[in-house]
Amino acid sequence: MTAFIWIMLAVVIFVGGQILAMRPNARDQALLTLRETARKTGLQPRLLAAPEWLKQDSRQMVACYTLIVPEAVMPYWRVQRIDDQWKTVSGQDRLPGIVMPAAADQLLAMEGQANAVCFYWRETAGTEVLEELKSLLQLLAKANLQ
Numbered sequence: 001m002t003a004f005i006w007i008m009l010a011v012v013i014f015v016g017g018q019i020l021a022m023r024p025n026a027r028d029q030a031l032l033t034l035r036e037t038a039r040k041t042g043l044q045p046r047l048l049a050a051p052e053w054l055k056q057d058s059r060q061m062v063a064c065y066t067l068i069v070p071e072a073v074m075p076y077w078r079v080q081r082i083d084d085q086w087k088t089v090s091g092q093d094r095l096p097g098i099v100m101p102a103a104a105d106q107l108l109a110m111e112g113q114a115n116a117v118c119f120y121w122r123e124t125a126g127t128e129v130l131e132e133l134k135s136l137l138q139l140l141a142k143a144n145l146q
Helices: 002-022 026-040 102-106 127-145
Strands: 044-049 061-068 074-082 085-090 107-114 116-121
Touching (some): 026 044, 026 127, 102 107, 107 127, 116 127
Antiparallel strands (some): 074 107, 107 116
């Protein structure tokens, strides 16, 4: 009977350890919270293979958060951070008159086409910057409507 209890205890400890090992770590939980908050604010987060023009280091994946603006009709444009400066690398220059918020320092690039505006980033900031970045995307979309 004692051997049975020891075996059952070992099985419970083993199964419990496996369940705890399957839980996401703190970084993954923070990313899940960030992406869920983005969805609730109207952004559509995706994890993509980094485009050829964005490959900067050994990381192969980059987060792309997209805002759909149904009333917008824009040609393709792209701005990118190069040497800590925002530069238009494709399409018309959409940045004149746009004041970049502090949260824009977290971004790698922004692009717009048809009725969508998106930004690429490494998801290094918390949920507190999402509203500020969404406002920036809305401002860029409105600038394109004019």
